[in-house]
Amino acid sequence: MERTCCPSYTIRLKANDFICSKEQARVLKKIQRFLDGELDPQIGSPQCKASPTKRSLGEPLNSPTSKVSKVSAEEFQKGTSPNILKEDDIICCLANKINEATATCFRGGVFGSVQLPKAVVKTVKPQVKRKVGEAVQEKKVGEAVQALVYTCNISFQIVAAVRRALPKENGATQTEVPADLSPNSVAEKLSVAMERLGELAGFEVKACNGHLNFYLASNQAMQNHTSVVVPVQASDKSSGSKPSSVNQTNAKYPLKRKNLEIRLSTSHFDPEEFALYRRYQTKVHKEKAVTESSYKRFLVDTPILFVPPKTGDNTVPPCGFGSFHQQYRIDGKLVAVGVVDILPKCLSSKYLFWDPDLPFLSLGKYTALKEIDWVKTTQEHCPSLQYYYLGYYIHSCNKMRYKAAYRPSELLCPLRYEWVRYDLAKPLLDASQYSVLSDYATMQGEVPQPQICGPSDDSSAKVDHHESPSDEDEDDDDEDFDNYESDMMVDEETIHSEKPDTAEGSSEINDINNITLDLKGSRVKFKGLQQVFGPIERRHLNALERQLSRYVKVVGKELSDRMVYCLS
Numbered sequence: 001m002e003r004t005c006c007p008s009y010t011i012r013l014k015a016n017d018f019i020c021s022k023e024q025a026r027v028l029k030k031i032q033r034f035l036d037g038e039l040d041p042q043i044g045s046p047q048c049k050a051s052p053t054k055r056s057l058g059e060p061l062n063s064p065t066s067k068v069s070k071v072s073a074e075e076f077q078k079g080t081s082p083n084i085l086k087e088d089d090i091i092c093c094l095a096n097k098i099n100e101a102t103a104t105c106f107r108g109g110v111f112g113s114v115q116l117p118k119a120v121v122k123t124v125k126p127q128v129k130r131k132v133g134e135a136v137q138e139k140k141v142g143e144a145v146q147a148l149v150y151t152c153n154i155s156f157q158i159v160a161a162v163r164r165a166l167p168k169e170n171g172a173t174q175t176e177v178p179a180d181l182s183p184n185s186v187a188e189k190l191s192v193a194m195e196r197l198g199e200l201a202g203f204e205v206k207a208c209n210g211h212l213n214f215y216l217a218s219n220q221a222m223q224n225h226t227s228v229v230v231p232v233q234a235s236d237k238s239s240g241s242k243p244s245s246v247n248q249t250n251a252k253y254p255l256k257r258k259n260l261e262i263r264l265s266t267s268h269f270d271p272e273e274f275a276l277y278r279r280y281q282t283k284v285h286k287e288k289a290v291t292e293s294s295y296k297r298f299l300v301d302t303p304i305l306f307v308p309p310k311t312g313d314n315t316v317p318p319c320g321f322g323s324f325h326q327q328y329r330i331d332g333k334l335v336a337v338g339v340v341d342i343l344p345k346c347l348s349s350k351y352l353f354w355d356p357d358l359p360f361l362s363l364g365k366y367t368a369l370k371e372i373d374w375v376k377t378t379q380e381h382c383p384s385l386q387y388y389y390l391g392y393y394i395h396s397c398n399k400m401r402y403k404a405a406y407r408p409s410e411l412l413c414p415l416r417y418e419w420v421r422y423d424l425a426k427p428l429l430d431a432s433q434y435s436v437l438s439d440y441a442t443m444q445g446e447v448p449q450p451q452i453c454g455p456s457d458d459s460s461a462k463v464d465h466h467e468s469p470s471d472e473d474e475d476d477d478d479e480d481f482d483n484y485e486s487d488m489m490v491d492e493e494t495i496h497s498e499k500p501d502t503a504e505g506s507s508e509i510n511d512i513n514n515i516t517l518d519l520k521g522s523r524v525k526f527k528g529l530q531q532v533f534g535p536i537e538r539r540h541l542n543a544l545e546r547q548l549s550r551y552v553k554v555v556g557k558e559l560s561d562r563m564v565y566c567l568s
Contacts, residue, residue, distance in 0.1 A: 001414045007434040008392035010412040011403050012346065012419070015375035015388050019407055027365045034361060035330070037256045091150065094203070094214060095119040098152055101193035105186075106158070114165045117157040121150050121214075149203075150214040155186040183210025258331050262370065267323040269300050273337050280353040299325075299339045299351055317342065317382040328354075328367065336363045338371065346387035347375050368406060395429040413438040416554060436550070511557050512548040518566040 001007050020028075033039040098119035106116060159181055187207035194205050194212075203214045274295055281287040306322035321342055328336040336354035340347055349371060354363040368390070375388050390403040393411060403409065404426075410419040413436060420437040428435035513527035524532045526548060530541075552560045 002434045004434075006394045006396060007414070008394050009414065009425075009437070010389070011391070011393040011409055011422075012387045012389045012412075013372065013406050013409045014386055015372050015379070016386065017408055018372050018388075020369070021405060021407070023405070024365060024369060027362045028369060031260075031361060031366050035258045035260055037258065091121045091123070094121045094150060095152070097194055097197065098154060098190065098212065100197055101190045102154065102158065104193050104197070105189045114162050117154060117161055119152050119154045121152045124148050124151050124213075147216050148213055149216045152212040152214075153183075153210070154212065155183040155190065155207075155210045158186050159183055186210070187212055261329045261332075263327040263329065264319055264324055265327070266306055266320075267300055267302050267325055267339070269296060270325070272334055273325065273327070276334055276337060276355065277353045279356055283356040302341075304341055304343075314381060314383065315344070317378045317385060326367075326371070328363070328370075336367055338367050340371065342385075344382075344384050346385065346389050347371055347378075348389040349391060365402070372406070395426075396433050411437055415550075439550075511552050511560075512545060514561045515548055515552070516561075516564045518564050523564065 030039060095118070098121070102116055102119070106114070162181060184207070187210050190212060191205045191207040203216055206213050206215065269292070274292060277295055277299070278290040281290045302323035304321075304323050306320060307316060308320045309316045309318050319342060321344065323339075323341050326338040326340060327334060328338075334355075335358060336352065338349065339351040340349055342348075349368065352364055352367055354367075372388050375385060378385050388406075390406065390409070392400075393403050394400045404422050407422070409422045411422055411425045412418075413420055414434075415436045416438045418438040420440060424440045425435070425437045428437060428440060513525065515526045516523055517526055517529065519533075522532070526544075530536055548565065551565060555563065
């Protein structure tokens with residue numbers, strides 16, 4: 001495991017200890033609003049916030065694919081006009097314009113391989129305007145007064161994404177990051193690019209302290225009865241275009257009360273499930289070929305034997321033990337399937353696939369919360385079933401960090417197979433991708449106090465998420481022992497301070513002298529290491545001694561003398 005580029009750790013959660021965060025509570029409320037018929041998919045969908053409408057803001061107003069709605073600036077700001085377009089549609093258009101400018105400014109060169117973020121435009125709240133003050137809130141431009149309406153902080157996200165990505169490209173370092181790469185400079189470039197791309201339909205964009213602020217004419221515009229032109233997507237009948245996925249979602253899930261049903265069945269092939277799986281894989285994961293055989297191998301076939309429940313037996317839950325598919329249906333329509341294993345001590349979550357038309361519902365987070373609730377409820381019938389396993393956790397993969405948001409979770413130490421709280425293991429993983437997690441106490445000199453997460457704590461995981469796992473570049477010409485210290489997460493001072501100089505320490509040295517080491521195909525006893533490879537720096541030798549001593553404690557003296565310890 002210490003050799004792989006992306007070490008994976010088993011992660012679990014004791015269901016009764018679970019504390020719901022604010023973000024997770026919001027997911028539950030959002031689902032409930034959707035079921036109550038109070039959540040409009042067109043407003044809640046990320047597609048509305050991040051993707052373009054049928055006509056971009058710079059497109060001619062007489063485009064055959066669009067119609068326009070004209071409202072006064074004041075009515076637009078107050079939202080009182082019955083003909084006004086929903087604010088989410090305007091935000092969607094502005095976000096699309098920013099994304100176009102981002103692609104124009106950061107195309108090619110050192111930015112070619114950087115995964116740039118998508119813009120999120122937010123409304124400036126009245127309390128924020130009061131804090132900023134009238135001098136910032138309103139600026140005179142000629143005879144018109146511009147009112148601050150929207151803002152976007154994408155410049156900060158771009159700078160962060162570039163700084164994260166550049167050091168990994170061709171061995172670059174932080175010093176090679178462009179000197180002018182700052183939120184202020186990026187915001188200035190984007191504002192200029194947006195002005196060049198075309199008219200912003202009555203808005204004026206300005207860069208301010210790294211933010212992109214959008215202003216709208218108000219006083220003078222009202223006196224001259226100037227109108228703000230807002231694009232509205234044409235109906236499918238008039239334009240002849242295909243309905244958007246948001247409109248399709250509205251048609252499938254109208255604003256009315258809906259019924260959610262959860263069904264648990266043993267693992268078997270279901271054509272309806274496969275159809276949903278194929279849609280999910282092709283639309284979400286961009287897979288081209290999804291076959292029944294691959295689906296069956298992945299999620300249907302299982303080596304776990306089914307154990308049926310027994311009347312009056314509280315050692316087996318009512319559903320039995322084995323592999324199961326948990327279906328989530330809204331008004332009878334299949335929207336998600338969780339593939340799980342139910343074992344004597346845990347429910348293990350293997351995979352989830354959901355309806356690509358419902359990304360705004362965060363079904364992945366919701367189903368995890370329902371599975372945790374299932375474990376809690378089932379404990380009444382089967383007390384031994386206490387844990388919820390979330391599969392594997394890869395710390396360097398941002399797409400997996402959401403698993404640590406279900407707190408207080410634990411990671412399994414890959415050496416001693418001891419469970420370590422995530423709060424204690426995280427500092428070790430931040431410093432090194434592979435760590436012996438159960439060493440957290442000795443590495444820190446004392447046991448750190450775990451951070452207790454109350455209900456008001458926000459989740460720290462982002463489905464931010466898009467940094468791919470990677471290794472730190474290694475120099476092939478370095479000494480073979482240069483990486484031991486980073487593997488063990490100790491510094492040189494700690495090594496020297498803990499150097500064995502007692503009789504007990506001498507005994508430990510004797511215990512490791514006969515260990516056979518395999519180094520790039522060459523095998524040699526530890527006691528003859530320097531005779532074969534020449535003098536080794538004391539700090540590296542001490543680090544290796546500590547590593548081997550720990551190895552002897554785990555496997556025992558007799559077995560360690562008979563086994564080969566591979567170093568390469």
